[in-house]
Amino acid sequence: MKKSFRDFLNELEKAGELRRVKKAVDLRDVSALVAQSREAAFFETLAEYPGWRLAGGLVSTRKRLALAMGSSENEVAMRFEASLDRPIEPILVGNAPCQEVVLEGEDADLTAIPYPLMHVRDGGPYISATCVVSKDPEYGRNVGSYRLMYRTPTETGIDLVSPSDMRLYYQRQLDRGKPLEIAVAIGVHPFEMLAASYKAPIDMDEYWIAGGLHGAPLALVKCRSVDLEVPADAELVLEGELLPIGWSADEGPFGEFSHITGDVKWNPIFRVKCITHRYQPIFYFLQMPWENDWLSAPVTEAAGLRALRNASIKPVAIKAPVGSCGYWTLIASIRKRPGEGKNALLALLSVAEVKLAIVTDDDINIHDPDDLDWALTFRVQANRDVIIVEGARGKHVDPSVRAWELGKGGLPTTAKLGIDATIPEGIPKKFYRRLEYYGRDRVKLEDYL
Amino acid sequence: MSPLAETILRELHAEPRQFAELVDAHRDAKWRDFLRAWGEVRAADVLGRDEDGRYLIKSA
Numbered sequence: 001m002k003k004s005f006r007d008f009l010n011e012l013e014k015a016g017e018l019r020r021v022k023k024a025v026d027l028r029d030v031s032a033l034v035a036q037s038r039e040a041a042f043f044e045t046l047a048e049y050p051g052w053r054l055a056g057g058l059v060s061t062r063k064r065l066a067l068a069m070g071s072s073e074n075e076v077a078m079r080f081e082a083s084l085d086r087p088i089e090p091i092l093v094g095n096a097p098c099q100e101v102v103l104e105g106e107d108a109d110l111t112a113i114p115y116p117l118m119h120v121r122d123g124g125p126y127i128s129a130t131c132v133v134s135k136d137p138e139y140g141r142n143v144g145s146y147r148l149m150y151r152t153p154t155e156t157g158i159d160l161v162s163p164s165d166m167r168l169y170y171q172r173q174l175d176r177g178k179p180l181e182i183a184v185a186i187g188v189h190p191f192e193m194l195a196a197s198y199k200a201p202i203d204m205d206e207y208w209i210a211g212g213l214h215g216a217p218l219a220l221v222k223c224r225s226v227d228l229e230v231p232a233d234a235e236l237v238l239e240g241e242l243l244p245i246g247w248s249a250d251e252g253p254f255g256e257f258s259h260i261t262g263d264v265k266w267n268p269i270f271r272v273k274c275i276t277h278r279y280q281p282i283f284y285f286l287q288m289p290w291e292n293d294w295l296s297a298p299v300t301e302a303a304g305l306r307a308l309r310n311a312s313i314k315p316v317a318i319k320a321p322v323g324s325c326g327y328w329t330l331i332a333s334i335r336k337r338p339g340e341g342k343n344a345l346l347a348l349l350s351v352a353e354v355k356l357a358i359v360t361d362d363d364i365n366i367h368d369p370d371d372l373d374w375a376l377t378f379r380v381q382a383n384r385d386v387i388i389v390e391g392a393r394g395k396h397v398d399p400s401v402r403a404w405e406l407g408k409g410g411l412p413t414t415a416k417l418g419i420d421a422t423i424p425e426g427i428p429k430k431f432y433r434r435l436e437y438y439g440r441d442r443v444k445l446e447d448y449l
Numbered sequence: 450m451s452p453l454a455e456t457i458l459r460e461l462h463a464e465p466r467q468f469a470e471l472v473d474a475h476r477d478a479k480w481r482d483f484l485r486a487w488g489e490v491r492a493a494d495v496l497g498r499d500e501d502g503r504y505l506i507k508s509a
Binding site for chain 1: 467468469472476479480481484485487488489491492496498501502504
């Protein structure tokens with residue numbers, strides 16, 4: 001059965017991973033408060049916003065992500081990847097909780113929703129936990145995740161600088177001098193968020209992927225003012241269009257998922273035409289950077305697994321470390337045949353903007369930093385086992401790509417590094433035999449205590 | 450334009466400010482009122498940004 005955002009909140013609470021706050025909270029303070037909570041936070045009363053609740057920091061740890069996924073922490077990527085092989089078509093419903101309240105015309109006012117201020121240098125209040133749906137006449141429906149900076153009661157900035165399907169859809173509409181209709185669903189289950197973050201092939205509908213993760217179809221409802229569909233159980237939906245102005249409006253800075261305060265970017269403007277929400281809605285804000293990083297990790301890992309399998313390589317384990325924001329580094333252990341250490345690197349470096357890939361044999365526990373260091377120390381010769389690829393696709397929020405030197409809407413490039421830490425071809429395995437203690441299986445310390 | 454929006458404009462005429470500095474200067478205002486006033490300032494189409502992301506009044 002398909003789970004909702006509220007089902008996930010209940011699961012967190014049952015697991016002792018959700019802290020309820022009853023006292024009325026000011027929206028200027030919620031981000032700092034969530035940052036101090038070891039558990040996910042649920043604010044039952046919002047000053048100035050009667051009837052609204054707010055949740056944040058829901059998947060700020062791998063443990064809570066694994067809880068959402070219904071898997072162990074080390075199996076999250078495998079679980080996500082497996083769902084890609086069994087997408088489930090969504091169904092369309094007539095009535096939806098997300099449309100229990102409909103605000104149109106002058107009532108479609110962004111100040112009517114609890115827009116929080118998150119970081120010291122942000123260019124304004126942000127909505128960070130979004131599933132944004134759009135359509136292209138040729139390529140079909142797309143769902144992605146894009147942040148929205150408050151500008152006016154009817155307009156937000158939207159970060160559309162990085163390459164994405166929706167950026168392409170917008171460019172195609174811009175070339176026709178037309179706006180791009182979008183709808184923004186907020187307060188959806190983490191599966192919808194993960195599917196939206198996955199860089200699926202352009203002809204693949206992310207709603208199907210979310211269905212695969214749930215093992216049940218998503219129920220979608222037609223929007224009220226645009227020709228799009230949103231998850232029926234979303235807490236809040238913003239409908240409207242991206243104005244055909246190109247990358248010309250200031251947006252940011254924002255406390256990025258790279259843990260850095262970003263730069264001012266030049267982006268399009270989203271004009272809101274209609275707001276719908278549930279009764280007693282729960283506003284969800286994604287606490288940067290950790291929540292974004294933990295959501296990125298399984299998406300990057302699943303893409304890495306897929307890339308390895310497409311290259312006929314057998315992966316055993318994979319990890320996108322949170323130190324690389326779950327995005328820029330991939331470490332994989334493989335069951336290697338001759339030459340596949342390098343093939344695996346090429347496959348992993350093809351994933352999105354991954355700029356460091358490390359490949360080990362399957363006797364290395366890549367989740368143990370000491371074991372990984374050992375492999376890097378004794379199985380790598382820098383002149384033979386390191387590859388560098390220059391001029392690959394980069395990402396603006398990485399300061400080392402010098403994105404500020406680009407013009408408005410420009411796309412950065414990056415260099416990529418691969419390290420083959422598998423046992424080199426031609427070195428007999430006996431040279432890597434680990435030491436063993438004499439009598440290990442025969443004597444027990446407790447017998448001497 | 451609301452009195453709060455006019456005050457924000459005056460502050461930005463005086464010196465560039467981070468958004469959070471403007472928020473700090475008006476903690477006594479209701480958040481929703483502040484957002485409405487900020488919307489008015491935005492709509493006036495007079496804002497620019499400096500290299501640190503501070504808001505400033507564009508020169509005519």
